[in-house]
Amino acid sequence: MSKIFKLRPIVVVAVVFMASFFYTLPYYVSKPGMAKELEPIIQVENGYDEKGTFMLTTVRMGKANIYSYLIAKASKYQKIYPEKDIRREDETEEEYSTRQLHLMDTSKLNAIEVSYKKAGIPVDYHYKGVYVLNIFPDMPAEGKLLPGDRIIKIDDRSFTSSASFIDYVNEKQVGDSITLSIERNDSPKEVTITVATYPQYPSKKGVGIELVEDKEIIVKPTVKVNTDEIGGPSAGLMFSLEIYNQLTKEDLTQGYEIAGTGTITADGNVGPIGGIEQKIVAADKVGAEIFFAPNEKGEKDSNYNAAVKTAKDIKTKMKIVPIDTFDEAVDYLINLTPKK
Template identity: 30%
Template sequence: MNRPEHEAAKRDPRFTVMSVSGLLALGLGAAAVLLPSPYVVESPGPTFNTIGEFNAEPLITVEGRQTYPTDGALDLTTVFVAGGPGQQISIFDAFRAWADPAQAVTPRELVYPPDISEADIEQQNAEAMTSSQESAVAAALGHLGIEYEETLSVVGFAPDSAAEGILEEGDRLARINGMEIEALQPLKDALNAAAGDSVDITVTRDGETVVETVEPVQGESGDYQLGVFLMSEFQFPFDVDIALNNVGGPSAGLMFALGIVDTLTEGPLTGGEHFAGTGTIDSAGNVGPIGGIRQKLVGAQEAGAEVFLAPAANCEEVVGHIPDGLRVIRVETLGDAVTAVRTLGEENDDAARLPSCED
């Protein structure tokens, strides 16, 4: 007796193979969406106008010193990071980011140590932000010729440090070869002037004055160094408050300093124009490199900025990745940045000669 054709079809092995393949495809697709990936995605974050308002309050407030009205915008730029500890992303998210030129995909192990936690990262970013704000105030006051006090303390040692075993953590630096150490830059200048010869470092240690002799070593930059990590403590002649608590890291230092300079200087520094930028800053006003420069360029352009101030050390990453309509100016110091903003704000003949990352 012949069996029905539909019964034979149910038992066709090709049907079974197709069913299994379909289930496998669905399973792999679900895994791609749900399973975490070992990558971090960086994308353009929000911008904040340092001479504007945040949560209906001035982002920068000065008490105890004459301030002046500002105009235009001096935006600090940020990067949104997804995929770090406590916030893993899927393989699908990583592939989608790879297809977007405004985003960057990086192996997590190259960004975060394997044993770091989300709480550790938040604490580090908060500390870096506090330090950058204090350095920004110091740099701005130094640029304006306003005196303040800076105390340097040893908080650690670099690999192959010249001072390890001689200086100690907690030492407060007081003098170098008899000259008072009033700030970081004079210390650097004195070390370079010694050109590798031994220097006498006077420190305060456990309440006592101690003099130690250290032979500085020359670093890759050519500068002579003690090989110590220093923490600066400042005493300013008036109060400067920066009301931005939801952004971490040190890269806003330059734009904070510019905002403070504009607030303390008569006449709008920007000429009413829209600027953005990024960069770390030390108390001497030196601008350092940051991460995520390409994403910050995109964020600045999307926020309406026409000029971007970029650290000179980041210029290689900038070339070929400048969004349409955005001009990028290369800066190495706070003085460079102030000159660029004022020159472009005034639209004088020097504007065309400002250095760019493409020079």
């Protein structure tokens, strides 16, 4: 028997094994991510230093292949989600990633607004246009616009909000053409699109995009938040606390290692997030002493209750604190006994 003949089954098995890594299932797997110190990635001009640390927490999320699916099945703190629970119907992977990055951008804007207003510092906005988040199938924008395109003008008209943008399109008749001035990868482009009705909603008309405002917040002192490729809105609360702490002389950390999670609205309300169990594990691994968890006004299945359950399960010494608003978090920290 020749060596080539003997090797053939091994080669076939190796090829099948490698191919299976690239074959994805209709599921996503999440696992504990990282707890990342915020002071190095948030810089308020001439901001105050802190003795302790505020940290954002993340989960690692990715499409499942057969191996990651089986590992997650056997792992206590990995979770499997059907694809429909993560991505919207007809949403591509590119659209999902774009949506997550813009949710992060909105989270940063809200965090800046909340923290500056709490510090008594005026906030203003400069409206720059709208970003395309999703393209609806079988609509005129399909094939002409891409997720991440920034629309600056329609028919050479600028707008001061996404609402005025939508109102202008709604004034058009089905079959009318509009010309969009866009930026794609920092390059200007003009696209002509016809207004149509949505197949699923015959009473609604448009070009077939989901959009989000592109605006710049104007504050003094200036602030930079460098999040790289971190997506989603779940770091909003911790962004707010870090920015506010750099704006004010009193150190809210009191010397403690403080992690947490939760969305933030422009008026300071804290909302729930996904993957709280994995975030507790991530924070415990880096030695966090306090963890802020969305309380959801005491709901039985709140993030806070899930966090407490996980904390007990992993036998962490980390204190889990329920939070409904930014002000609650600040009040809790102000009343902490400084760490010796």
